[in-house]
Amino acid sequence: MFAATEIKRLISEGMPCEFVEIQGDDGVHFSGIVVSNEFEGKLKIRQHQAVYATLGALMGNEIHALQLQTYTPAKWAEVRKDLGF
Numbered sequence: 001m002f003a004a005t006e007i008k009r010l011i012s013e014g015m016p017c018e019f020v021e022i023q024g025d026d027g028v029h030f031s032g033i034v035v036s037n038e039f040e041g042k043l044k045i046r047q048h049q050a051v052y053a054t055l056g057a058l059m060g061n062e063i064h065a066l067q068l069q070t071y072t073p074a075k076w077a078e079v080r081k082d083l084g085f
Contacts, residue, residue: 001010001026001027001062002025002027002028002058002062003020003026004024004025004030004032005021005028006032006053007022007024007032007063007066008020008021008022008032008056010054010055011022011032011034011051011054011055011056013054014053014055015036015038015050015051015054016036016037016038016055017034017036018035018036018037018073018076019033019034019076019085020033020034021033021047021085022034028054028062028064028065029049029064029065030062030063030066030067031066031068032066032067032068032069033067033068033069033070033071033083033085034047034051034068034069034070034071035051035070035071035072035073035076036072036073037069037072037073038050039056039071039072040072044070047068047070048068048070049070051066051070052066067078069083
């Protein structure tokens, strides 16, 4: 079983992020928000793939599901208050 804090650490160390929030308390199903300049000009699927790449083989094994919301810093500035951040 994995902790949300460990997933946050792996993502933060694996790519440049301005903000990472990961939630999930059952050890295998998680949701999160990742904000990165790396997402600039990329389709959502490519943004998600970039995040999954930081987790490597853990995805589909120890981590069964990770629901993501990914944003560029500019888009995050627009939506963060609506999301309660």
